[in-house]
Amino acid sequence: MSHILADLKAFLDASPTSWHTVREMGNRLATRDFIPLKADEKWHLEPGKKYFTEHGGAFCAFCVPEKRPEKAIILAAHTDSPSLKLKPKPTTYKENLAQFGVEVYSSPLLTSWLNRDLALAGRVVITNPSGYVEERLVHLDDAILFIPQLAVHLDRDIHEKGVLLNKQEHLSPIVEITDQKGEPLTALEKILRRHLSFEQLLSFELFLVPIEPARFVGFDHEMLASYRLDNLSNVHAVLSALGTTANKASSKTLQMVVFWDNEEIGSRSADGAASPFLSDLLQRISLNLGLSQEEHFILKNHSFCVSTDMTHALNPNYVSKYDPQHQVHLKKGIVIKSNADQKYASNARSSAVIVRACQMLGLSYQHFVSRSDIHSGSTVGPIVAGVTGITTVDIGIAELSMHSIREVMACQDYLDMYRLLTYLLQEA
Numbered sequence: 258m259s260h261i262l263a264d265l266k267a268f269l270d271a272s273p274t275s276w277h278t279v280r281e282m283g284n285r286l287a288t289r290d291f292i293p294l295k296a297d298e299k300w301h302l303e304p305g306k307k308y309f310t311e312h313g314g315a316f317c318a319f320c321v322p323e324k325r326p327e328k329a330i331i332l333a334a335h336t337d338s339p340s341l342k343l344k345p346k347p348t349t350y351k352e353n354l355a356q357f358g359v360e361v362y363s364s365p366l367l368t369s370w371l372n373r374d375l376a377l378a379g380r381v382v383i384t385n386p387s388g389y390v391e392e393r394l395v396h397l398d399d400a401i402l403f404i405p406q407l408a409v410h411l412d413r414d415i416h417e418k419g420v421l422l423n424k425q426e427h428l429s430p431i432v433e434i435t436d437q438k439g440e441p442l443t444a445l446e447k448i449l450r451r452h453l454s455f456e457q458l459l460s461f462e463l464f465l466v467p468i469e470p471a472r473f474v475g476f477d478h479e480m481l482a483s484y485r486l487d488n489l490s491n492v493h494a495v496l497s498a499l500g501t502t503a504n505k506a507s508s509k510t511l512q513m514v515v516f517w518d519n520e521e522i523g524s525r526s527a528d529g530a531a532s533p534f535l536s537d538l539l540q541r542i543s544l545n546l547g548l549s550q551e552e553h554f555i556l557k558n559h560s561f562c563v564s565t566d567m568t569h570a571l572n573p574n575y576v577s578k579y580d581p582q583h584q585v586h587l588k589k590g591i592v593i594k595s596n597a598d599q600k601y602a603s604n605a606r607s608s609a610v611i612v613r614a615c616q617m618l619g620l621s622y623q624h625f626v627s628r629s630d631i632h633s634g635s636t637v638g639p640i641v642a643g644v645t646g647i648t649t650v651d652i653g654i655a656e657l658s659m660h661s662i663r664e665v666m667a668c669q670d671y672l673d674m675y676r677l678l679t680y681l682l683q684e685a
Contacts (some may be wrong), residue, residue, distance in 0.1 A: 261497060261675065262481070262668055268493045269483045273378035274467040275314030275336035275518045275528075276394055277680045278489065282316050282496055282516070283309060289500055291318055302545040307503055310538070314518025315528040317538055318496075320503050322483075322510055328559035329511040331541070331647065332498065332678055334491040334566065335520030335530070335637055338484070339365035339660045341428060341465040343377070346441035349429065353436050355444050356429040357402065359465065363521035367428065368420045369661040370465070371406040375430055377448065379463035383455035393453060398468050400448045402430035430465060467662050479588070479668055486526060486656055486664040490671055491565035492516055494654075498678035505683060511542065520637050522564075530637035536645055543669050561610065562649040563681060564602060564638030565674065567666070568625050569593040570655035583626040585655045588667040590621030591677055594636075594651040602638035608649035614680055620673050625653070652677075 258564040272278040286309050287293065293379050294300055294310040302308065302321050309318035341359040349356050361367070385391050404427075409415055422428065432444050446458055471483035481490075499514045515535055518528035525531045543553040570659050571584045579585075587590050594601040615622040627633040638651035654674050656666040 262473075262671070265490065265493045265671065266399075266473075266481065266483075269471040269485060269489055272485065273289060273376075273396055274380075274394075274464055276380050277396065277673070278372050278492065278516075279311050279314060279316045279380065280394060282318070282492075283311060285496065285500075286318055287630075288625075289503065291503075296517050300541060300545050302542065304663050307680050312534055313528040315516060315532075315534050317513065317515045317534070319511060319513040319538075319542065320499075321542075321546070322512075323414075324550075325509070326511040326542075326556060327509045328556060328561070329647075330682055331513045331514065331515060331535075331560065331562040331641075332682065333493040333515050333564045333637055333641060334495050335488050335524075335528075336492060336516050337363075337518050337521050338487060338520045339372060339432075339521050341365070343379075343445070343461070343463040343465075345460075347441070348432070348441045348444045350435075350438045353430040353434055355435050357432055357444070359428055359430070361424050361428070361621055362464065364660055366658070366661040367422050369658070369663060370428070371420075372391060373403060373662060374468050375402045376400070376468050377402070377463045379447065379461065380461070380465045381453070382459045384457045384459065384572040384663055386453055386454065390459065391455075393488070395449065395452055395463075397448050397452060399451060401431075401468065402465065404428055404430045409657075417481045419543055428586035430461075457533065469663070473668070474665065477538055479614045480665050481668055481671070484662055484664070486666055487567040487659055488520070488565070490654055490656075491567070491674065493677055494671060495565060495667045497606045497675055498682055501679050502682040511560075513538075514674045517637055524637060524640050530640040531644065535641065539645070557645060557647055561607070561646045562602075562638075562641050562647045563611075563678065564636055564649055564651045565678070566594075566636040566638075566640060566651065567596060567656045567659060568653035568666075569659055570666075572657060578628065578631065580626055580628045583624055585625045587622050587655050587657070587667045589623055589655070590656035590670065590673055591615055592623050592625050592653045592655055594625045594653055595628065596632070596633045596635075599639050600633040600635040601651035602642040603651050610681075611650055611652055611677070614677055614684070618673070618676055618680055620677060623655070
């Protein structure tokens with residue numbers, strides 16, 4: 258299994274933003290005979306064929322069964338991660354330093370972004386030298402930025418009060434030393450022109466990203482540390498499971514994987530889980546395969562969705578923050594996530610599917626519930642269940658330092674997730 262862990266590491270390093278992740282997935286599936294579909298064109302699906310389609314930071318791939326589908330097994334995850342995003346007029350000048358103004362995207366652990374080597378990555382819309390409008394993905398890792406922390410000599414209370422950061426005042430990265438003040442886009446365009454030839458920069462969505470690659474850590478390299486483990490580790494596990502089972506499809510089961518953007522900020526976007534993306538795809542597939550409206554509803558009621566995301570592993574320095582009966586440990590297996598207020602979609606029926614599958618495979622599993630006095634997080638699972646009505650379960654991989662610029666998980670837990678998802682695609 259070492260090859261799949263090495264592939265996971267390469268996938269992480271190639272996916273600094275959700276858009277890069279979508280491109281990477283499309284490239285990988287195209288080499289495995291998956292056929293690309295465009296949302297604005299008519300589809301002509303054929304039994305036994307494999308397809309994928311994308312919508313910004315959202316992506317879906319599916320395998321059409323040989324016979325009319327009676328149910329679907331859907332594996333789901335999200336492609337975005339907490340970060341710092343450039344403002345539309347980013348450059349400011351203070352004394353002889355140029356800086357970029359940023360907004361906070363979701364809820365990153367802000368202190369983990371201090372004193373790091375950072376690059377820019379995302380998408381830009383330009384006019385090319387011929388005057389045509391183009392959208393391009395960029396990873397600008399040759400102009401390193403950094404957010405300097407105030408020296409301890411000037412912040413004497415730091416050890417008693419901790420690091421207190423104002424999101425407007427304290428998070429602007431330093432771009433360069435210069436005595437020449439330009440327009441708000443001058444510094445950014447100068448960096449972009451190292452990578453692109455363009456006439457005009459029309460718009461952009463760019464995030465700060467660390468340049469440190471993923472790395473195996475621990476005495477026996479039994480753990481993996483990286484940016485965006487939440488949630489690219491599950492994205493990769495889902496995609497790898499589909500790659501393994503794609504040529505072993507059930508004759509009457511629609512195998513499907515779906516990934517959404519913007520989960521970290523509530524999923525309410527055109528690329529998020531609250532969008533019509535999945536429902537429209539299911540409807541289009543049914544229409545292409547000749548299913549009536551009644552048969553489409555029956556298919557959905559027979560279907561099952563597995564929402565995969567990261568879970569809080571026990572941090573041994575903060576044991577009191579966890580429910581004592583539901584502590585989740587690294588290298589202790591699949592995590593089934595539950596919440597009384599349906600912040601997770603798991604219920605008795607959907608959880609039983611995972612428990613039974615783990616028993617069949619000999620895999621360990623754990624249950625996660627937050628302390629009753631600590632607000633629970635959420636993920637795409639409840640949204641999928643609410644939008645589609647499909648029975649859904651939320652499961653995950655345990656990790657430390659969630660929402661940090663550097664998260665850590667156990668390699669064995671990833672391998673267990675991959676085995677479980679492969680089994681579910683074939684057997685559920």
